[in-house]
Amino acid sequence: MKSNLIVFHSRTGFTRTVAETLARHIDADVEEIIAENQKDGLRAYLSAGWAALTRKPVPIKTPQRQARLYPLVIIGGPNWAGHISAPMLSWLDRQGTELENYAAFVTQGGSGAEKVLQQLEDEIGRAPAAILILTDDEIKADDYNAKIKTFARQLTG
DSSP states (O other): OOSEEEEEOOSSSHHHHHHHHHHHHTTEEEEEOOBTTOOOSHHHHHHHHHHHHHTOOOOBOOOSSOGGGSSEEEEEEEOBTTBOOHHHHHHHHHHGGGOSSEEEEEEESSSOHHHHHHHHHHHHTSOOSOEEEEEHHHHHTTOOHHHHHHHHHHHHO
8 A cells, every 4th residue: 555545536547647646756656536327418417517516426436445435535527517516425425524634626617626625625514635627628738647646746845
């Protein structure tokens, strides 16, 4: 077991890219949160967005790691119209209150990450130790490594 855990949900791959890049900069295990019935297509995308907006729990595949065993958990997810993704909410319902210390990163196509971070703080009951916000355009252009390095330094002291 490594000293940190990165827990993330990614539907399009942007958040996965950030999680994997961050894991190379810090000593971290990585846990992807996957909805049991995750599908592709417009209808599935709209359904997933509605679940996030209404805070409807969705079944997720059983996580392999227990967040409470790590001194620092880094939570990553996409901004779904100013909301945490439904699969991440399901994970938070299971393990979010057990976190000793956490940091967070949000990926987004537009704006509203601050709302996601506030929702995350409300779910967990305290503010993250550090935050990182990246746009999909930064990730597509591979123009985010400096921000990742700064975030990693904040996490490792």
